[in-house]
Amino acid sequence: MALPDLKQDPTEARLARLTLPEGGCLAPARQEALARLRAMGLPQRRDEYWKFTRPDALIQPDPIPASVGVLDETPIFDAIDRLKIVFVDGVFDPEASDDLTLEGVQIDRIADICGKDIHWTKDIFGVLEARGQTPVARPLAALSTAFATDGVAIHVTGKPAKPISLIYRHENETSDVLLHHVIRVDPGAVATILENGPAAARLNKVTEIDIADGGTLHHVRAQGRDHERRAATHMFTRMGEGSVYKSFTLTVNGVLTRNEQVVELTGDNAIAHVAGACVGDGDFHHDDTVFITHDAQNCESRQVFKKVLRNGAVGVFQGKILVKPGAQKTDGYQISQSLMLDDDSQFLAKPELEIYADDVACSHGSTSGAIDEEGLFYLRSRGVPKGEATDLLTQAFLAEALDEIEDKTLSEDLLERLRGWLTRRR
Amino acid sequence: MAVEDQTQVKEGVDQDTVDAVREVGGAYKYGWETDIEMDYAPKGLTEDIVRLISSNNGEPEWMTQWRLQAYARWLKMKEPDWAMIDYPEIDFQDQYYYARPKSMEVKPKSLDDVDPKLLATYAKLGIPLKEQMILAGVEGAESAPAEGRKVAVDAVFDSVSVGTTFQAELKRAGVIFCSISEAIKEHPELVKKYLGSVVPVSDNFYATLNSAVFSDGSFVYVPPGVRCPMELSTYFRINAENTGQFERTLIIADKGSFVSYLEGCTAPQRDKAQLHAAVVEIIIEEDAEVKYSTVQNWYPGDEQGKGGIYNFVTKRADCRGDRAKVMWTQVETGSAVTWKYPSCILRGDESQGEFYSIAITNNMQQADTGTKMVHLGKNTRSRIVSKGISAGHAQNTYRGLVSMHPKAKNSRNYTQCDSLLIGDKCGAHTVPYIEVKNNSSRVEHEATTSKVDEDQLFYCRSRGMDEEESVALVVNGFCKDVLQALPMEFAMEAQQLVAISLEGSVG
Numbered sequence: 001m002a003l004p005d006l007k008q009d010p011t012e013a014r015l016a017r018l019t020l021p022e023g024g025c026l027a028p029a030r031q032e033a034l035a036r037l038r039a040m041g042l043p044q045r046r047d048e049y050w051k052f053t054r055p056d057a058l059i060q061p062d063p064i065p066a067s068v069g070v071l072d073e074t075p076i077f078d079a080i081d082r083l084k085i086v087f088v089d090g091v092f093d094p095e096a097s098d099d100l101t102l103e104g105v106q107i108d109r110i111a112d113i114c115g116k117d118i119h120w121t122k123d124i125f126g127v128l129e130a131r132g133q134t135p136v137a138r139p140l141a142a143l144s145t146a147f148a149t150d151g152v153a154i155h156v157t158g159k160p161a162k163p164i165s166l167i168y169r170h171e172n173e174t175s176d177v178l179l180h181h182v183i184r185v186d187p188g189a190v191a192t193i194l195e196n197g198p199a200a201a202r203l204n205k206v207t208e209i210d211i212a213d214g215g216t217l218h219h220v221r222a223q224g225r226d227h228e229r230r231a232a233t234h235m236f237t238r239m240g241e242g243s244v245y246k247s248f249t250l251t252v253n254g255v256l257t258r259n260e261q262v263v264e265l266t267g268d269n270a271i272a273h274v275a276g277a278c279v280g281d282g283d284f285h286h287d288d289t290v291f292i293t294h295d296a297q298n299c300e301s302r303q304v305f306k307k308v309l310r311n312g313a314v315g316v317f318q319g320k321i322l323v324k325p326g327a328q329k330t331d332g333y334q335i336s337q338s339l340m341l342d343d344d345s346q347f348l349a350k351p352e353l354e355i356y357a358d359d360v361a362c363s364h365g366s367t368s369g370a371i372d373e374e375g376l377f378y379l380r381s382r383g384v385p386k387g388e389a390t391d392l393l394t395q396a397f398l399a400e401a402l403d404e405i406e407d408k409t410l411s412e413d414l415l416e417r418l419r420g421w422l423t424r425r426r
Numbered sequence: 427m428a429v430e431d432q433t434q435v436k437e438g439v440d441q442d443t444v445d446a447v448r449e450v451g452g453a454y455k456y457g458w459e460t461d462i463e464m465d466y467a468p469k470g471l472t473e474d475i476v477r478l479i480s481s482n483n484g485e486p487e488w489m490t491q492w493r494l495q496a497y498a499r500w501l502k503m504k505e506p507d508w509a510m511i512d513y514p515e516i517d518f519q520d521q522y523y524y525a526r527p528k529s530m531e532v533k534p535k536s537l538d539d540v541d542p543k544l545l546a547t548y549a550k551l552g553i554p555l556k557e558q559m560i561l562a563g564v565e566g567a568e569s570a571p572a573e574g575r576k577v578a579v580d581a582v583f584d585s586v587s588v589g590t591t592f593q594a595e596l597k598r599a600g601v602i603f604c605s606i607s608e609a610i611k612e613h614p615e616l617v618k619k620y621l622g623s624v625v626p627v628s629d630n631f632y633a634t635l636n637s638a639v640f641s642d643g644s645f646v647y648v649p650p651g652v653r654c655p656m657e658l659s660t661y662f663r664i665n666a667e668n669t670g671q672f673e674r675t676l677i678i679a680d681k682g683s684f685v686s687y688l689e690g691c692t693a694p695q696r697d698k699a700q701l702h703a704a705v706v707e708i709i710i711e712e713d714a715e716v717k718y719s720t721v722q723n724w725y726p727g728d729e730q731g732k733g734g735i736y737n738f739v740t741k742r743a744d745c746r747g748d749r750a751k752v753m754w755t756q757v758e759t760g761s762a763v764t765w766k767y768p769s770c771i772l773r774g775d776e777s778q779g780e781f782y783s784i785a786i787t788n789n790m791q792q793a794d795t796g797t798k799m800v801h802l803g804k805n806t807r808s809r810i811v812s813k814g815i816s817a818g819h820a821q822n823t824y825r826g827l828v829s830m831h832p833k834a835k836n837s838r839n840y841t842q843c844d845s846l847l848i849g850d851k852c853g854a855h856t857v858p859y860i861e862v863k864n865n866s867s868r869v870e871h872e873a874t875t876s877k878v879d880e881d882q883l884f885y886c887r888s889r890g891m892d893e894e895e896s897v898a899l900v901v902n903g904f905c906k907d908v909l910q911a912l913p914m915e916f917a918m919e920a921q922q923l924v925a926i927s928l929e930g931s932v933g
Contacts, residue, residue, distance in 0.1 A: 048508065232696035325850065340865030343832070349860040351871065354510075358847035359877050366860055 007041030010059055011139075013123070014042060017061045018147045022051035027116035029126035033145035037129065040137040049136050052348040053287040057230045057256055059139060063202030065312030066228035066255075068115030075167075076196045076222045076417060080409070082165040083107075085152060089170060089200050090177030091352040092150050096169075105191060108179060110151045121153050124182045128208040128236040132262040136291065141234040141260070144206040148180030155184050156191040156215070157404040163192040166257075170229065175200040178328040181207040185215035185243070192407065193217065198224030203231040213240040213267055219247040220410050223254060225421060230256040236299075241267030241296070248405045250414055251278040251286055265292070265299040265327075275304040275404035279394075279421065280313030280345070287316035288336075292326040294360075303334040306401040308394050309345035314343055320352040323360050339397050340370055341390070391422045454760075457695025457725055460547045460665050464584070465531065467524035469668070473497060476638050479524050479585075483607040483641070486614065489750035496627045496637035503561035503631045509794035510823045510855055511763050513699070513736060521701060523639045525584040525666035530929040544588055547663065548581060551692060566613070577688065578603055582673055584666045585641035592656060599655050601685075602647040606674050609645035616647055620678055624707040624744040624771070632703040632738040632765070640705070643673035648683040648714070657686045662704075664693035664724070664735070670701035677707070679714035681747060686717040693725040696733045699762055700725075703738045712747025712774065717755070719912055722730045724760035729818075731790025734762025741768035745777035748803070752778070758793055767825065769786045772806035772834070779808040782911040787820030787852070796826035796857075801834035801867065810841040813908055815901060817848035823855040830867040837866075843873035846901065 003011070015037075020030055043055040057064055085107070086096035092109055100107040113121050124146040125186045132138060154164060166181070177200035185191060189212075199205070211217050222233070231254065237245050278286045292301045307315035317336040321329055338347035351364040371393050379389035398418060405411035467478050476497045480490040529541035532653055578592035580603065587605030596603050602613060610617050627637045644660040664671045693700065702724065710716050718741075727734025737760075743752040754768040770779025781797040794888075799808035800866040808828065828839045845854030856873045878900050886896030 104694040276440040328850070338862070340862070343835075343864050343866065345865060347860070347862040349858075349871075351856075351858060351860075352871060353845075353856040355845070355847065355855065356850075356852070356853045358850045358852070360847075364856070364871075364873050366858075367869065368860065368862040421458075 003041045004388060007044055010044070011038065011042045013061045013070070021147060021149055025122065026110070026125055026152045030146045033126050033129070033142045036133060037139050037142040040133070040139040040142065042139050042143070049289075049318070050070070052318070052350075053256075053258055053285060058202070058204070058232050058258070062229065063174060063200075066170070066201035066230070067173060068170055069198060069224065069227045071183065072239050073420070077165055077194050077413070079413065080163065080194075081121050082163045082194060083160075084165050084167055086167045086169060087179065087199070089172045089175035090150055090153075090179055090203070102160050102162070102164070104156065104160040104189070105164065106155040106157065107164070108153045110148070110153055110182070113153050117154060118155070120155060120184050121182050124184060124208050125180075128157065128210065128238055129206060129234070131238070132234070132236045132291075133262065138234060139259060139261070140204055141206050141236070142230045143165055144178050144180050144204050144234070148178040148206070151180040151182070153182045154193070155186070156189040156217070157186050157394045159190045163194045165194040165196075168195070168197035168203070168226070170198040170200055173201060176202045177204065179203070181206040183207065183209045183217065184208070185211040185217050187212045188214045190216040191218070193219045193296070195219070195221040196223070198227040198229045199231065201229060203229060204231070205231070205233045208237045209235065209237040209245070211237065211239050211243040211245055214242045215240065216244040217246075218406060220405055220407070221246075221247070221249040222414065223251040223257060225248065225252040227253060228255050230254070232258045234260045234262065237261070237263045237272070238269060239263065239265050239270040239272060242269045243267060244271045246273040246404070246406055247275070248401070249276040250418070252418075253279070253281060253284055254286070255283055256285045260288065260289045261291070263292045263301070265294050265296055265301065268296045269298050270296065271300045273302045273404055275401050277306045277401035278315065279308045279418070280310070280315060282311040282313060284313040285316070286314070288316070290319040292321050292332070294321070294323045294330045294332065296327060298329040299327070300331045301333070303336075304401050305336045305405050306398050307338045307347065308341065308398060309338060309347065310341035312344040314346045314348070317349040319350075319364070320354065321362055321364070323355040323362065325356040327357045328358065328359040330360040330362065332360065334364035335365045337397070338368045339394060340368065341394075373405070394422060395419060432854035446906065454695060454725060456551065456692035457722065458550070460543050462541065462543045462665070464666050465526045465528055466522050466669070469520040469522055471521070471523055471639065475523050479639055479641055482526070483610065485607070485610055488618070489610055492622070492627070493638050493702065495633050499628045500631070500634040500638055504626075505631050509765050509825070510821060511765060511792045511794050512669065513763050513792070516701060516736065520668070522666065522669040523672070524641055524691060525669040526586045527583060527857065530586050530588065544583065547583070547665070551661070551663065578656055578658050580605055580644040580660045582642055582644075582660060582662045584664060584669055584671060587642045587644070595655065600649040600652050601654050602645065603658050604645055606640070606643040606645045606676060609676070613645070614649070616678065617645070617676070620707065620709050621676055622707075624709060624742050625705050625740050629738060633705050633740040636674060636703050636705045636740070640672045640674035641673045643704070644839065645675075646677040646685060646687065648679045648685045650681040650683060650703040652683045654683070654685040657688055659688035659690065662689070662691040664700060664702065667696060668698065668700070670703065673704045675704070675706040677716060677718075677811055677883040678709045679711060679716045681711045684715045687719070689718070689720040690723070692723050693735050695725050699727070699734055699736055701736050701738070701887070704740070706739070706741040708743035708744045708752060710743060710747065710750035710752055713749045715751040717753045718743070718753040718768070720757065722756065722758045722760050722764070725791065726760050726791050729763040729789045731762065734791075735760065736763045737761035737766060739766040741766065742771065743769070743779070744771045745774050745779065748774040748776055750774045750777040753780040753782070753911065755782045755908065756784070756909070758783065758795060761793070762791060764793040764795050766795045767797055769800070770808060771800045771802065772808060773802045775803040776805045777803055778806065781810045781812070782908040783812045783824055784806075784815070784908045785813070785871055786815045787811075789816070789818040791820040793821070794823040794825055796824045798827040799839055800827070801830045801831070801837045801839070804833070804835045804837070806834055806837045808839045810839070810843070811908055812843045814843070814845040814854055815848065816845065816852040816854045819851045821853045821855070823857060825857040827859040827861070827924045828869055828871070829861040830863055830869060832863045835866045839867075841871040845873070846878060848897070868881045
């Protein structure tokens with residue numbers, strides 16, 4: 001069926017600005033993604049899945065320019081011993097990056113994988129993204145599969161000694177970046193992926209992750225601060241038996257951010273935790289969209305999202321737990337909370353459950369409100385000034401989400417930084 | 427009554443109750459049909475049909491025009507497809523939009539004039555005899571003492587209101603309770619002022635269809651400061667085949683008044699699905715309160731999902747005045763497909779909305795139901811308690827909206843949605859929308875989905891209850907919050923309904 005003009009015209013206008021990367025082993029996957037995208041069309045405001053977030057800035061032919069932020073502090077994760085992979089406006093920078101060899105992991109640029117004949121990527125690149133297109137269309141992800149010009153393929157074969165850190169620098173005010181990563185975690189392998197940096201004026205990034213039986217992947221991400229960027233990111237994760245996936249994202253400002261997490265638990269006894277904390281001030285729209293599918297028995301999923309909003313910031317949470325027939329003994333949990341520091345901010349949420357198995361326990365909660373007056377009063381009665389007291393309560397509120405990070409060095413580091421940001425923002 | 431049907435009951439329990447309990451204890455008990463001669467409008471929907479319905483009701487020109495406008499809008503609208511329900515396409519031209527018993531062409535004045543078949547229908551549905559006589563419009567019967575609590579009834583049979591009881595007594599209190607067709611003629615100023623003011627003509631596909639073709643329904647006006655002396659109720663019965671029922675209810679509670687309104691509905695068992703698209707509008711002025719309770723027991727279709735009622739209903743209450751209060755309570759056990767979201771617009775400061783719902787789906791039933799709480803005024807409060815039970819191959823969805831507008835300072839919402847699954851072939855879904863646009867309001871939502879608690883079942887069984895009884899008891903505990911909100915009239919019925927719908931689901 002042909003798309004309505006309302007969808008087709010903006011989609012074609014966007015496609016007109018892009019060129020399919022040349023040939024190679026990924027060409028069929030890219031062609032299929034393009035066909036998928038043409039069938040779906042780019043998102044429009046009237047799409048139910050974009051009810052709370054205007055996709056306009058993400059789909060228009062050219063990005064809205066974003067000034068390059070000047071960093072007035074040590075970069076995040078700087079103190080941590082890690083393997084650095086640096087992208088500048090979406091282009092891999094070998095100079096700034098570390099040597100990519102590390103025991104227990106093989107890292108390649110996606111541009112190189114065809115030459116090196118890395119077969120495993122064929123089962124992942126564009127495949128998990130395509131699986132994630134039903135029941136809800138995610139056209140921006142297909143756009144990345146088709147047109148992404150850079151990204152890495154990470155094959156975790158053992159237990160690398162340090163985290164793999166993806167750093168995204170932004171240096172060009174009008175950069176429009178499409179990135180695509182693929183990650184494979186072998187049976188029993190364990191790795192931690194770190195991500196940080198503003199990346200571009202406009203970023204469209206997809207990460208496809210396949211965790212084999214008994215594999216574990218930790219993911220900790222810190223998205224830019226005081227930055228004007230607009231970003232849509234997708235993480236598609238397929239999980240085997242007894243595998244573990246724990247992902248945490250901290251977002252501090254950025255004009256528009258849409259982070260989608262699509263997790264599919266296909267093996268029994270798998271555990272997926274997806275968490276996020278965001279602090280929004282002023283011109284800030286942050287959307288966490290999570291879709292967790294339980295398609296195996298005895299799995300656990302957990303979603304914890306906390307948003308602190310002020311000066312007209314908007315926080316969005318769309319979370320869904322889908323329990324397929326036969327996915328018995330599922331334990332699904334979801335909480336989304338907002339703390340609104342003033343009257344201009346908005347919190348929009350849609351915490352959904354769709355359940356087709358009877359021996360399961362799924363719960364979801366969502367709360368929204370102002371800072372706890374009693375807590376504030378208590379602190380002030382102990383001589384803590386109002387601003388400081390508000391910061392303390394805000395930290396306490398966010399700490400619950402940061403607790404989801406298993407590595408306490410990382411969570412402490414992020415909390416410390418958050419403390420500094422809150423103080424300066426006061 | 428045959429001897430073998432008699433049951434030993436304790437002193438003080440009336441036989442009627444026992445019979446009623448037995449009545450709802452089996453399979454669908456209202457599936458019979460009344461063999462009665464009917465007048466039909468020609469099949470299909472055209473402008474002429476809209477005019478015909480209007481003229482059959484003896485409506486003034488402004489009403490006919492209102493309907494025609496709605497019809498013109500409807501032609502341009504698309505059937506909504508966002509709900510989690512799946513049903514074969516409805517052929518809107520393969521339906522009768524108006525069906526009236528021949529004997530109702532002229533309204534009967536005495537019992538002798540009322541078609542005995544109609545009387546028998548209501549008797550069989552369990553409406554007490556005294557009320558039935560009054561229902562049939564017997565003059566003088568109204569002064570006879572009614573048994574127990576008084577409930578005034580407006581009985582709607584297919585497209586027409588058969589009669590309304592206790593009208594005289596209500597009139598003495600200043601309350602107007604009549605069919606909507608009567609209200610259009612007798613109280614045009616009220617109808618003109620309020621009709622379509624809560625659910626606008628073009629609100630949604632089904633509401634617009636209803637605006638064009640509604641044939642009858644109930645009208646209530648409670649004047650300022652009046653506490654309605656008795657509960658009001660409407661009983662909807664679909665009887666004719668291939669006929670859609672489109673009723674319209676308009677309730678106006680003026681300043682400081684109170685009314686409790688009950689609604690019941692049943693339909694015959696047929697292989698072909700039938701359409702029901704109703705609109706209920708409630709206007710609540712300052713300090714007034716309306717309680718609206720529904721036990722929806724339309725024919726649910728058979729075990730294979732053949733037949734049943736497609737129930738597409740728009741219900742909305744507008745708390746216009748400060749401190750206005752509305753409470754929706756619904757027990758949904760019937761219908762093959764339910765699409766229903768009784769909503770509250772909390773416009774007045776300190777107004778309150780409450781929604782209590784139990785939706786039970788069994789076999790192939792599908793229900794997508796919930797509420798909208800739109801907070802516009804300051805210090806408004808709302809509470810949602812929804813319990814969904816799914817068994818067999820049924821799908822049960824809670825869909826709701828809580829919206830706190832920027833000016834709705836210091837407002838509160840509390841939502842609790844629980845789903846229970848019985849068997850592994852059914853589904854339970856929760857789709858809440860939460861929109862908070864100020865920070866002095868608090869919104870809390872929680873939901874759980876779980877299986878019938880094994881420990882509780884084991885406890886019941888160890889006390890000698892059989893498995894089915896135990897499940898019924900546990901489920902009744904789960905539903906207690908909602909059942910308690912139902913008026914006395916429904917409490918017994920509701921508890922029984924919970925037990926019935928779960929029958930055969932265990933194991």
